[in-house]
Amino acid sequence: MAGSGEAIPRIYLDNAATTPLDPQVRAAMLAALDACAGNASAMHAPGRRARERIEAARADVAALIRAPADSIVFTSGATESDNLAILGGARGNRARGRHLVSLRTEHRAVLDACQALEREGFAVTLLVPGPDGLLDPAALAAALTPKTTLVSVMLVNNETGVVQDIAALAAVCRARGVLVHVDAAQAAGRVPIDVGALDVDLISLSAHKVHGPVGVGALYVRRTPRPTLEPLQYGGGQEGGLRSGSLAAHQIAGMGEAFRLATADGERESARLQGLAERLWTLLEGLGGVHLNGHRTRRAPHIVNVSFEGVDGEALLLELEGLIVASGAACSAESGEPSYVLRALGRPDALAQASLRFSLGRFSTAADVEAAATRVRAGLTRLRGLAPP
Amino acid sequence: MAGSGEAIPRIYLDNAATTPLDPQVRAAMLAALDACAGNASAMHAPGRRARERIEAARADVAALIRAPADSIVFTSGATESDNLAILGGARGNRARGRHLVSLRTEHRAVLDACQALEREGFAVTLLVPGPDGLLDPAALAAALTPKTTLVSVMLVNNETGVVQDIAALAAVCRARGVLVHVDAAQAAGRVPIDVGALDVDLISLSAHKVHGPVGVGALYVRRTPRPTLEPLQYGGGQEGGLRSGSLAAHQIAGMGEAFRLATADGERESARLQGLAERLWTLLEGLGGVHLNGHRTRRAPHIVNVSFEGVDGEALLLELEGLIVASGAACSAESGEPSYVLRALGRPDALAQASLRFSLGRFSTAADVEAAATRVRAGLTRLRGLAPP
Amino acid sequence: MSAGEAYSEEVRRLFREAPAAGRAAGAGWVAAEATEPLTGTRVRWHLRSEGGVITDARYQVRGCPHTVAAAALAAAALKGLPIGAAAIDFAAIAQRLRAPAAKRGRFFVIQDALHAALLLFDAPSA
């Protein structure tokens, strides 16, 4: 039964969109907000405190990906990080070549940055992954040309949760001297990230996907060899000249604390989410006529993306009001676009739009999962009953 | 006597660098942080609340400059706003011409963006204002060429407080179809801003200069005629496509509240600051061998920039530890640069570096001003006594 | 665009209650269906007539909330109409339901199914 959002208790299973702020993160932000009333680049005591807080956060962010602290550049979010990596990396290496390779299933920030580069005269190859969402390293190798300067592939897909084999993909690039950028916004805190093992040049991170605040992110930039990046903005020369602008200590402190918590708790929490996700999928699979999107096992533990036969996606979403999930239906995004990711995986439009992405987070419980499955069962039953046979 | 920063009570007169967060702003940020646990672009209740909060803030920011709400684009700060206006405006109008005009006394964000454009093949003319810091509209007119697409002039100079006659300068540009960008980061909340009267295309604003949080700003973009801007970053298409990326509701709520307070209190507060500044200058002038930098009357009420004869700037700053002010000395900034602004106004290097910028804010009191002057008198007396006659 | 803003109260109610939804068969009943494969929208009408007049109308629908609501309004409007003049003003329904332009195309599926069903009344066996 579709009810009003006010009456039915809400269940938040949209942690891939954004995660609730952790109370400890909130406390860290407040402490920084109250202590650091100064400008981090100015020469006085509050400025010094802000700078110290920022450097501590830098170390905390770096630790999650096992990187040195001075390889972390703070940004306003993964969107900016993606752009700094892709626009900055492509423009900064323009003289070496003007060809980029990425995937059709990347985040909009990556795809739109690539498109902007095409308007600047770059050529962009967008590979299509297999139906399971995985990119074959051989397919990547075949796409590289002597003019290729940068490859961008995400670690965890934000719609399906599919985990790419970045190390294998990066090895292909490394052999050809091609920069590798990895959007790890969905990966941080959900799957282990080790820059040493991945051997990539640039990694985008976001705070608000890890129970940190919206509006702050980071770009990992390899120290040696250091990729040449053209900044997106200038003035002040902060962050090694790569990202000018006053640093927001409270935002950065929040990101630092969020990453610290994620590092401390990573393995246990991943296992817990994995358990919840498996339970959810088992319950949904039992409803019949449902398809799991993306690879069955090579997936992050927090995302379960399911297509439902025999119902309209938008109707399903309205039917489930109060269950906060993402939908493949056109109405679900401001952009008004059906899921281009599911379509790239070969799902027919009708099935792609009748898809729901359930995504779990630190505050998701077994009860949430049971309740969500119960509501989906009821909604699906009603809508399927309404449809012609 | 120079003492340790811990022992002497601190006096904060560096509000042009950053302003202490207003408690009401802090409360607004917390409310948004706690209420808007959702992604502003997603389709569920917390997202809707965040979006409403953001739109209310947009209206509050717009109100301070008497602009329509939909002309406000939120950014990560005035540095980004300056870059979006200058890089975006120049690149977006590349086909019309590749010449820009600005001033040697602009903020680093403007100057560095101009320099980046030079590397992209643009020509940039940097005009030198008169010794009083004012730019003559005739000098601007003479610098314009048929290839000029954009002029960037700040409303209030961040070092001297000099207020340009933007309306007169803009009129010169308007007649030639040249876009006008105004960095008003220091102006907001200190001098009235009326986009209708100024008749400019782009205005940069920052929250943390108006007792709001660091890390959020805005760019006013005229509605009609709408200037063509190339975005700095892509993906998601937020802010009318000009600034993609998840919107940080708590940051924007903070900026909205800061601007609301500034609008509500503007005139009275400006008059109060003006009174404090005049008192400060009277006290300092009485010390002898002091020079006010910038125009005597066409100035913002919050900045008093003074050069001191017969002392070294760095020594003066250390002598005054605990009095938090900005200095023209090389040691004062991370960049290690002496004040290029004062040098552009013709101050000899030795005098430029022996300069202090006192800047007032909402929490500055008459007692602060008296105490500051007393400390300066003592420090100046000791240092002058130490020097050869 | 949120769920709350995307659907009027009437759309929400009609979608929730789906009055007269379902199937029916027997003497005087005909049934016909139309499909739009891209969005997967499917509508099946069940109409009953007596003396050249539609006396009952049921629908089965797989479609978006606007489509369900439009079918419900159409079903109510059909009752009492003569078979030969059973025209439903879907433009008016779209307006009443404040359906966005992108949605109005789907109402053709309702209309197509309706036409197909009405043709069955005209068949020689009737």
Next chain:
Amino acid sequence: MSAGEAYSEEVRRLFREAPAAGRAAGAGWVAAEATEPLTGTRVRWHLRSEGGVITDARYQVRGCPHTVAAAALAAAALKGLPIGAAAIDFAAIAQRLRAPAAKRGRFFVIQDALHAALLLFDAPSA
């Protein structure tokens, strides 16, 4: 770089106390000055000698905290040195005061003034 980090405790103390700063004149005293106009650094030495040995040294200085501290250390070191061998190791002082490279150039002003003053001892009237 904050004030706290930019200056060692010793620089801060010497700057604050400026031991032996000031002027002096009279029998046995000479004085000379050097200037560096770009930064406005000025140093004036006042030296007193007896029997070819420096017995007292005072300085007046307009300069940065490192310059004041270096002059103070130089003044202390000068006492007891023979005029002909009154060499001060400013490189060692710079290191001891942890003066950044940009600052070391200013110590030449101290040295120039010192040389000028020492020359006055050698003058025929001495």
